[in-house]
Amino acid sequence: MKAFTIVASLLISLNAWADLTVLTDRPQARMAKAAQEFTAKTGVNVVFVEAGYSDLLKKLEEKSPADVIITKDLVYLTELDQKKLLAPMAQSAAVQKVQDFMRGNGKNWVALSYRVRTVAYDPSRVEAAELTTYEDLASPKWRGRLCMRSSSGSYNEGLVAYLIQTHGINKAEAIVRGWVANLAAPVFRNDTSMLEAIANGSCDVGISNHYYLAQLHAKNPNYPVQIAFLNQTQGGVHSNGAGMGIVAETSQTALAQQFIETLLADQYQLEISAAHFDYPAAKNLAPTSLIKNWGTPKLDNSSWSDIGKHIAEARRIMKEAGYN
Ligand SMILES: [Fe+2]
Structure with a gap:
């Protein structure tokens, strides 16, 4: 035995x-x-x-x-x-x-x-040159024109943690509040349903991982939504x-x-x-x-580890800003 x-x-x-x-x-x-x-x-x-x-x-x-x-x-x-x-x-x-x-x-x-998490837009209603920064999407210019997926899930946690890493917590929270104020529709379940809302005219712009739009373009090269890389003249887009x-x-x-x-x-x-x-x-x-x-985006070079230190704060400010 x-x-x-x-x-x-x-x-x-x-x-x-x-x-x-x-x-x-x-x-x-x-x-x-x-x-x-x-x-x-x-x-x-x-x-x-x-x-x-x-x-x-x-x-x-x-x-x-x-x-x-x-x-x-x-x-x-x-x-x-x-x-x-x-x-x-x-x-x-x-x-x-x-x-x-x-x-x-x-x-x-x-x-x-x-991947990059950046802005997608309807080119019939928005000029690419109008799309500049994450912060600009919080400005009153985009009132009633922005769509977002829900705050739950890692993609937006990472994005908001990046805003905290880049701008500090107060400005990051102001940006999130600005996005919430600009929403054209209740938040979507995922990036793809948000992109479809841009395609059907419910909103003009929205923040998405680039590959969800690529999947839609692979199925339909004429898909009526385009992508722009944010923060190209300041810091770079969030990866x-x-x-x-x-x-x-x-x-x-x-x-x-x-x-x-x-x-x-x-x-x-x-x-x-x-x-x-x-x-x-x-x-x-x-x-x-x-x-x-789509060209080569300039990337923000904040360490992903440093961004990751702000996840708990990111969750808190999204909640406090009423971002569902
Ligand atoms: Fe994904």
């Missing part, structure tokens, strides 16, 4: 060695080719566990087997960091392909791909994105690092980002999907 227990636990530990477990809230199919290459090189099989972020967080807190975590937002990356669930990563040449501000301040996560880190509890740090570096290889950077109409995180690469026609 004793010998059986020893053999069984040996088999379990051998099995743990044999796999690299990757927790992800991104579609695993997009990473399948990179996983195959990793397995061919290392002999180690990649097991994806795909679930929503809160389920993945629970798995980490319960110490389920996990080596790498991939999640879709700076709000989540900074939370994993604050909860000390990530291990430091070697800042290898592959990791340094990603700009500093898209890497955790503690060197324990790195972006996989990024956010998916990132990845090594799980603090792993015993396979080197393999976890190697898998992350595989996803940062040019080929997979281009394929994975194009599948989502995202921008590749590697700074040497330009997007290949239809977003390449």
Whole structure:
């Protein structure tokens, strides 16, 4: 019985060695080719566990087997960091392909791909030149013309945290109050329904992740909504994105690092980002999907980690401003 227990636990530990477990809230199919290459090189099989972020967080807190975590937002990356669930990563040449501000301040996560959260508009009623800053969208000029998705969810939490990082809390709150005052319609459930409201004439402008509009343009090249990058003459547009880190509890740090570096290889950077109409995180690469026609936005270079420190304040000021 004793010998059986020893053999069984040996088999379990051998099995743990044999796999690299990757927790992800991104579609695993997009990473399948990179996983195959990793397995061919290392002999180690990649097991994806795909679930929503809160389920993945629970798995980490319960110490389920996990080596790498991939999640879709700076709000989540900074939370994993604050909860000390990530291990430091070697800042290898592959990791340094990603700009500093898209890497955790503690060197324990790195972006996989990024997006910008900016303004979409109806070109029959708005000139692109009229669209300047997040702050301007709070001015009375846009009264009854702005649409927004709800304040719940990470995208607007990250955006408002960026405003706090950039302008300080008082001005950030004034901007949010201005947006609420300008709303043309009750807040929408998601960015896509907000973009559809612009298309059907319910509002003139709205703030969206760029890839939702790209998805609509992919289906209909004549979709009657366009995009403009905000803050191009001051600071740059707010970026956010998916990132990845090594799980603090792993015993396979080197393999976890190697898998992350595989996803940062040019080929997979281009394929994975194009599948989502995202921008590749590697700074040497330009997007290949239809977003390449939108030009190259100047990005705000606030550290995503620094933005992430303001999430609780962002939630509070959105609530206080009556942003539902
Ligand atoms: Fe999304």
